[in-house]
Amino acid sequence: MSLTGGGGAARPDVVTAMLARIEHRARDGSARFASGPFAAGYGRTRAKGVVEEPFTDDAGRICVVDGWIASRSEIAAAAGRPETASDPELLVALVSRHGLAGLSWLRGEIAFVIWDPAIERMIAGRDTMGVKPLFYTERGDDLRIASEPAALVLPGEPKRTLHTRAIAMALVEEVATPAETWLENVHALLPGHLLVWERGRMRVEPFRPLSMVRDPGLNANEADLALEAALRAATRDALEADAPVCIFVSGGLDSTTVAALAIAEARESGLPEPLLVTWRYPGMECDEGEYTVQLAKHLGVEIASIDVPRSSEAYEPTGPLDFMHEGSFAPLVASVGLLREKDIRVMISGIGADELFITTGFEVEATLAHGDIRRALAFADLSRSSPARGARRLAAALARAVIPAGVREQVWGRRWTERMDSPAWLTPWGRALVHEGRAAKRAFLRPWNDVASQEYLAGELAAGWQGPRMLEQLDISSHAVGAMARFPYLDARVVELFTSLDPAHRYDPEWQKILLRRIAARHLPASIAWRRDKTLFEDFYRHAVYAIEPTVRRLFETSELERLGIAQPGSLLELLRQGRSPDGFQSLGRQICGVLAAEVWLRKWAPHCAHGQGPRL
Template sequence: MCGFCGFTGDIADRENIIIGMMNKIIHRGPDSAGTHSDEDVTMGFRRLSIIGLEDGSQPMYNEDGSIVICFNGEIYNYQPIKEMLIEKGHVFKSHADTEVLIHLYEEKGEEMLNDLRGMFAFAIYDMKNKKLFAARDFFGIKPFYYGVFNNHMLFGSEIKSFLAFPDFKKEVNTVALENYLTFQYSVLDETFFKGVYKLKPGHYLVYKDGKIDIKRYFQPKFEPEKAGLQDTIKKIEDVMLDSVKTHKISDVEVGSFLSSGVDSSFVAATFKGDKTFTVGFDYEKYNEIGYAEKLSEKVGIDNYSKIISTDEYWDSLGKIQYHMDEPLADPSAVALYFVSKLASKHVKVALSGEGADEFFGGYNIYREPMDLQITRLIPKPLRKGIAAIMKALPFRFKGKNYLIRASMDLEDRFIGNAKMFSEKERERILKNPTGKYNHKEITKPYYDFTKGQDDVTRMQFIDLNLWMVGDILLKADKMSMANSLEVRVPFLDKEVFEVARHVQPDYRVNREATKYAFRMAAKDYLPEEVASKKKLGFPVPTRVWLKDEKYYNIVKTAFQSEAAQKYFNTDKIVKYLDDHKNGKADNSRKVWTIYMFLVWYNQFFGNEEKEAC
């Protein structure tokens, strides 16, 4: 919907400073701009008009001008909330959902958040109480960053807006780098920019008298309940159809992304829109366009597609990492950038399938507890002994990794959908390792919260809180907004989660399929082969490219650069690259993780900051 930025406290030339900050995020809202500035707080807003086209400009105020808000997102149940507030005497001046938030805050204060159904990040300044109140939605669909610099609290939708603030100190957080190398995304609360933090999903922040107080208002929790399969399928079907319908509320046309997976296919088949959008690569095994065209034809909607050439992909990497704000080593982010760019030529809003895997148990790795079940008959000391022998063997063979993982407890082997470098590996490649943190220190609070539950539920909870927020939703927001497109995610809905959290484990993952009950619900809307299709993700041929002389040399140059020498033992990282090229090991994901950091670093800390947007 938009982007916002702001800072507290008085400063010389504050009106021009906020305009400079807003210009850094103009891609988030090219339709209009607005500011509020006084000696206590200054706010800037860039608008992408979706709801309340004529009267939804921000910052927006209450009746007496004592409360001001900047809001990014959509409140899907704003109409019934508005009716309730009108009955209580509140007077509305617009048709926008933003104004509902102002009056709901007047009515309920910080207790307002659980009334909402939607995706949101907002900042409200209460002038009478001299208080800034900010919140992020239940699952982290919309971003919110903050930090205190020279007694000014900065806040906004993107970190890059902070760069235009005169007292902002731009410095790499090396602890973030160290943990990124393990997780492939920025996993800590403190970002890659030292002193800048992410507000966690389901949390709100109050800034008053120079102090920040952060509290949780929503805690997702899986509580499986025994139920009949058909009843479960019916509940999933009903809540998903309602959510897709609700996510179409808009004053502009809504389209849908479409890959070959069951998630986006279900959304595309049920959203009753006119346009779907698909991208593929110029490699046969990495192209889903043919499938998307067939499904679109079957359900009677138009499909728009684009082939991403290899050179296009590589040429876009700098821009991708700039828009991401923090390095992300997920190769599919580029595909999301290009499908967003394609969709933005036709619509302002697109639906997408993020969240289905975390809610309903879709990732293939969730089958591992079943696959390892037989090994639990072997005493643990013996399993560990076998694993030690396997690790000592210098060659690879089928089953080696299986035997190693069989010796490990869930907390040791699963940190989420990606695990790149172990602590020992990153200690070897980093020039100045800090030792912070062991991955178990990061996952421990989530494993502790789910103690006593089945392994699949615990894995889903890890992904819901870490992987989904740090990777899936980061790229969904940043890649779509880079193209002035709003992406909505019907699976990541409060009402959908209320159904999903009660689904029993064997209806999520079993011998037949992952996401089992959801696939059954989708069968009435999709061809059998689609509803039953194995989870693929968005395939990207990075392992092929990194063996090609042209792209190998591009990465090798980066691995020997001044930036690489600052942070890495370059001989060690070049060896990862060479071993991959020579077929000694598939190091493509590890190589990509390092390379994406260096691309990101060049954008923000190169000789001069790149203006990629």
């Protein structure tokens, strides 16, 4: 989308160029339109089998939507429209009737833009959990918004500047602030926020942030029943589509629980049952075929099985996903044939459960705050691990509970960032960038630092869960294979309920994901619900890297990270050598994969970017 200020006319040519950069999102076609200074377009993969024209009401308001609205009956009632109305129509009616405050009702995985020509106002919004990405940039009088940063970097225009701090933070699997991207002046809109442009002025404001409700007073049994109800509602909403739906399942707890709830909801609601799909890794330790066989037998369904390719060609950084090389995308590419054959347009995933249900590290003080000394001591783990380590954990919890975050940062802040691990191959300047980024992250999380663990968890989610760019990657990769991804665990209703519960119910010192296990035990075999082992994918990622070792070596020999001054000369080739053995890859594999993804990304973007400030430029 392009918006031209200063009285200028719309730029449809800019929109055409932007759409050309994200053509992989246009499985079902594209459209362009303009009104005064406003020009927009979209390339869409829809849950419906056709592309509707952009919605325009009688007053000339225009709306474009990426994603989907959940709880349609509630939204339709508030908007005064029938449930059969399209998502853009519901959004326009909601704002027309209630103003921007009406968007507080909005739920779902959605990004949207609304243009009102009568008052010359543009509204762009992103869902509460940030599942649907939205990026923006300003160039002179022009404001541009897109679903991917690639659409904001156009050939023939002045080069963008690389954001070296964001790149360095990504290499340690962190993000400084959720608005940062790898490009200067290209910003991610914060989850649950609006970007409003009105008569030449721009502002960013919250409209549906995470609601931190205090403990509702549920006991342990009530807590897991309430969580199951919320998760079932989220799964039921994710099943709503006019096209076939699939669920990718492993043999692990997260995806199998979603699959079991989805099958149950489909059968009770009369919806078509989703297709269950699993990836097989023949000859690798990460193959979970035995558990998917148990799942299929227990649910009474068939599961489509796809063997993940082992040939080196499958892992070369080429094709629709070359901008962010990850071995885990090879299975997605291998699935394209099946997805197209079955006309799958919606993929439901179990991603998000780890970030939500695994302990945050703040359980000791959270349970102390609730007066549960016995459980606090259990979380400190004084007996099973080193007593000294447990004592330090308990002392740190007491310090966080007693000493305000601002005082802690003044006394220990710099020392804390220096003690945290940074890869040995970073240059001193690279480490300085990481320290600076971690300080920025602490500043962003400061509102959550002096409160119980549920608020800290919300801050971590807001600050970019599961490493940098993960939601962006998931969104882009799903569109690249022609489908729309949906994530029941990241439904705001599920997150808000879980984070409001007493930590004594949410976490257990003996079992990770205790509430999810209790839900799973009602729907899955005990061998899955109460599995203690967790499948690790180091052997697969090692194969994904070393199957294309000549390509990786060429990238590391002419490293962009070294040229930027972030990595030490020759250090990345040594990293690749050390990771060749299984033991070496177990400790260094995440670093190698992160560096490889960064090198591929930097080469793709190099023609459009100038280097940021650094010591070796």
